[in-house]
Structure formats: C-alpha cells, structure tokens
Amino acid sequence: MKPMFSQGHATCCTILSVFGVIFLGTMSYLFSIPAISLTHTIEDPNDPADVARACMTATFFYAFMILFCGCQSWLNKREERSEIQLQ
Numbered sequence: 001m002k003p004m005f006s007q008g009h010a011t012c013c014t015i016l017s018v019f020g021v022i023f024l025g026t027m028s029y030l031f032s033i034p035a036i037s038l039t040h041t042i043e044d045p046n047d048p049a050d051v052a053r054a055c056m057t058a059t060f061f062y063a064f065m066i067l068f069c070g071c072q073s074w075l076n077k078r079e080e081r082s083e084i085q086l087q
Contacts, residue, residue: 001075005076010069024056031055
C-alpha cells in the first residue's frame with residue numbers, strides 16, 4: 001500500500017493531533033465538572049455538559065487522526081526501506 005501523505009505532513013499532523021487530544025480532553029473534563037474559573041459563572045454556557053460532549057467528540061476525532069497519520073508515517077518509512085533494498 002502506498003502512503004497518501006509525505007513523511008513530513010504525516011509527522012506534523014501526528015504532532016498537532018497529540019496536542020489537540022491533550023487540549024480538548026482537558027477542556028472536556030473542565031466543562032464536565034463545571035469549572036467556575038473556566039466559565040466565570042455557572043450559567044455560562046447554557047449547558048456545560050453539551051460543551052463537554054462536543055469537546056470529547058473532537059478528542060476522539062483527533063485520536064483517530066493520530067492513528068491514521070501514524071500509519072502514514074509507518075508506510076513512508078516502510079517504502080523508504082524497500083527502495084533502499086532494491087538499489
């Protein structure tokens with residue numbers, strides 16, 4: 001199977017996705033408890049639990065991107081090794 005993205009793009013996407021998982025996971029947790037220091041009041045936003053669920057959904061998307069881009073990096077490395085062996 002040939003990779004769809006270059007090694008640099010796949011690595012960049014993986015790193016950004018790791019930061020996305022960390023940030024959105026933290027935001028999801030803070031909105032689920034509802035942290036007054038985050039929202040400044042308990043009423044803002046109207047339903048912090050919905051915001052927490054939306055952040056968790058985005059966290060799962062970024063986790064999927066870590067897996068996908070990690071596989072792309074692996075495919076790029078495997079393709080490089082096979083080219084070296086053929087020469």
